[in-house]
Amino acid sequence: MESPTKKVLIVCYYWPPAGGPGVQRWLKFVKYLPDFGIQPIVYIPENPNYPLLDEKLNSDVNEKAIILKNKIFEPYALASIFSKNKTKKISAGIITKDKKQSWVEKMMLWIRGNIFIPDARVFWVKPSVNYLKKYIQENHIETVITTGPPHSLHLIGLALKKQLKINWIADFRDPWTTIGYHKELKLSTWAANKHKKWEAEVLNSCDTVLVTSPTTKKEFQALTTRPIEVITNGYDVERVERKPLDAKFTMAHIGSFLSQRNPQILWESLAELIQENEAFAQHFQLKLIGAVSKEVLHSISDYQLDNYVNNLGYVSHEEALIQQRASQVLLLIEIDSEETKCIIPGKLFEYMVSERPILAIGPKDSDFESIIKSTNTGVFFQYHEKEALKATVLEQFQQYLNANLKVHAVGLQQYSRKNLTAQLAQLLSSNS
16 A cells, blocks of 8 residues: 555535535545545535434445545525525435425525525635635645535635645536526526536636536537536445345335436325235335435325335435345436436446346436446436336345345446545556
């Protein structure tokens, strides 16, 4: 193992004890960067307003990482005075459909989209630039990485790039103006143009753009001539308790279940199978882990599936891994839209190494469809393929009854966090 020689400053918002998917990518990169001779210096907010907490993730922070903290003004903390629950959901990206929004939600979304540009963490930009400019100069930092969302962190990189001679990598875990919820923010024409202006300036000012999917790379190539590299998310070696498989035929969805991801074809198929197949009705259970929107719960109720639901709510990352490895089938649902073809859910990679079959629903030509098929880890359906979906669920159920519901994955090693960090280390070396 090499001793770290090259210093890299990583500017990120989500960091332990933050829970949810946003924290995983850079937590794992930082975990392995010292193995490749790179000293990670992580800059995070001192007093963040995280919508989800997972204290257990603190144990995964590499002791060799240098952690810098600076205070942040969080508008969400003030907004919670009006409605703590709605503020928490909007902060986590769970947005109620327009017709069912209260006046408080509509007001908060309008403010979020039109006042806080690009997002509610924009007030951290100026103090961060002042703090980091001095630190970079005093510690001879050559490379700065900003990761978003929140995309306001890229404005920190933009300002530092203008003032200092640094190599700046802008990492996009999700797209900016084409991300699924962007159109829900009730943007004025002025605000929409402001978002696009900032996006274009970031993409054309950084030295390298880093993205998580081939489709995002293709989208950004239309906006910039800067080099764009793809490093997907991945899985880590997680030593967690392995429980026996669930006795029930459990279909588990893990993570945020957004309103736009509401898979009517799945609920309809399950309702029909319960009516048509007595054994299925006896053994079936829908397991929900994580935040679930009211619209999804209402749809489940509309199809009279309430009695078959085990809603565990939000659990720690460790418990989520235990639950997914004990489930019979793992559900992966993505919004049916052109904009979401580029989204590769972070949980996909953990699903892939759980040794449980994946049942996925999403838009045609999704990036995650090709990964599932190439690794032989599950089946993928478009939103119009209801009969094929229903037939597959019934087939999986029969395999469950015969104690033969298995998956035979191939080619997973390329998605290990350590191998992905090796790609990042090579990129950092080539840019130095």
